[in-house]
Each structure stands twice: as structure tokens, then as C-alpha cells.
Amino acid sequence: MVYMQNELNTETPAPRLRLANSGDALAIAALHADSWQRHYRGAYSDSFLDGNVLENRMAVWSERLAQLNPDCFTVVADIGNSVIGFAHVVLDQDQEWGALLDNLHVTYSLKGRGIGTRLLAHAARELIERHPSDCRLYLWVLEQNRAAQSFYIAHGGVCVEKTTHGPVPGGGTVRVQRIAWSDARSLASPEVT
Ligand SMILES: CC(C)(COP(=O)(O)OP(=O)(O)OC[C@H]1O[C@@H](n2cnc3c(N)ncnc32)[C@H](O)[C@@H]1OP(=O)(O)O)[C@@H](O)C(=O)NCCC(=O)NCCS
Numbered sequence: 001m002v003y004m005q006n007e008l009n010t011e012t013p014a015p016r017l018r019l020a021n022s023g024d025a026l027a028i029a030a031l032h033a034d035s036w037q038r039h040y041r042g043a044y045s046d047s048f049l050d051g052n053v054l055e056n057r058m059a060v061w062s063e064r065l066a067q068l069n070p071d072c073f074t075v076v077a078d079i080g081n082s083v084i085g086f087a088h089v090v091l092d093q094d095q096e097w098g099a100l101l102d103n104l105h106v107t108y109s110l111k112g113r114g115i116g117t118r119l120l121a122h123a124a125r126e127l128i129e130r131h132p133s134d135c136r137l138y139l140w141v142l143e144q145n146r147a148a149q150s151f152y153i154a155h156g157g158v159c160v161e162k163t164t165h166g167p168v169p170g171g172g173t174v175r176v177q178r179i180a181w182s183d184a185r186s187l188a189s190p191e192v193t
Helices: 022-039 053-065 115-130 146-154
Strands: 016-019 072-079 082-094 098-106 137-142 158-165 174-181
Touching (some): 016 115, 022 053, 022 072, 022 098, 053 072, 072 115, 098 115, 137 146, 146 158, 146 174
Parallel strands (some): 098 137
Antiparallel strands (some): 016 072, 072 082, 158 174
């Protein structure tokens, strides 16, 4: 089921955190496309964001979730049948920085209610379980995305690099920051479920 904006209100119950499966591809792709349209404007091209961003995300998520892959996992938060957030982790992505947190997005109308924190904690716990010998974690965040940077810094992440990435979907290059945690155990707080 695809989550529609405004379907959930302030009395929304606590979300369930679980691993994604192939049946989640459309809902995750729709959330991802919507989040990019809202937050990546100015970094990704308007023609891409106003054009085939959903098809692009559908292709990526259908492939990612088509079969179990020991090298990566996706955590989703859902309420009922509605996906309201997700995080994707690729193990052993970088020799120096460890596992890559590739995407973390929460439904726009539900931002700031602790869902991103829970997704981060759940992804960290999953990483620790799968890869206890190496729990380093990092991600790339757009330089223009100050809100997400504040969120990561508030959760103990450290900006360790600034660089340019590209070509990005839709073409062009973007300025990004690498945010890193030397040990994801610091994110896996038991009180965050
Ligand atoms: C970034 C994002 C995943 C955070 O998830 P969230 O559910 O909104 O955040 P939470 O409610 O769990 O955490 C908020 C906490 O982060 C910290 N924080 C600081 N500045 C913040 C900011 N500008 N925005 C969000 N959190 C911020 C605070 O500690 C806050 O805790 P508090 O509630 O005690 O004040 C979410 O806002 C989102 O999807 N943003 C759009 C997509 C995006 O930019 N993704 C990141 C791509 S790299």
C-alpha cells in the first residue's frame, strides 16, 4: 500500500520497525521520490524531480528488494500497512569508514517525531548483529541539507569530509559531506525501540 500524505495525524500510534521485503518497493519508492522532490530541490535538476523521479526510485527499489542480499539491508517504519520511513545500509562499503547508510527518509508530515531516531537505532542494531566485528558507519548528506546535518550531529555523527559527487540521478554534480560514526553501538540505544 502506498502511503498518502496527511493520512496520519497527531494521534498516530507508535510505528513498527522491521526489515523491508519485496512487497515494500512501491511504498518506499513513493516516499523516497516525494522526499527528494521536497528536500533535494536546488541540488538535483528540476527536470528530473518534476519528471521521472518516481520511475527512477521504483527501478532502484524493485531491484534492491527483489531478493535477499547478505551485503545490505533495508529497515522500514510502518503503521498498519503504511510505510512512513526507511533506512538502507550497505555493509563493508568503504575500507576506511565501514558500512554506508545509503538513505534515511521519513514521511514529510511525520518529521520531528522520533521516527528517524528509531530508524537509525534499528539500523545500527541490525548492523551490530550482522557485523559485530566492525560497526563503523557513515553516510553522505547534501551540503544544502542543513536540517539533516543537524540531526546527524545531534546523534553523535562527525563531519569528516566535504567533496563533490556526480553525476547524480538526473545529471549534474552536488556538494556533499561525509558524516561518520566510529562505532554504531552509540546509536543503538536500548531505550530507542
Ligand atoms: C532527517 C530525518 C531522517 C530525521 O528524522 P526525524 O524523524 O525528522 O527526526 P527525529 O524526530 O527522530 O529526531 C529529531 C532529533 O534530531 C535532532 N535535530 C536537531 N536538529 C534537527 C533538525 N533540523 N531536523 C531534525 N532533527 C534535528 C534533535 O536532537 C531532535 O531531537 P529532539 O526531538 O529531542 O529535539 C527526517 O527529518 C527526514 O526524512 N528529512 C528529509 C529527508 C532527508 O533529508 N534525509 C536525509 C538524507 S541524508
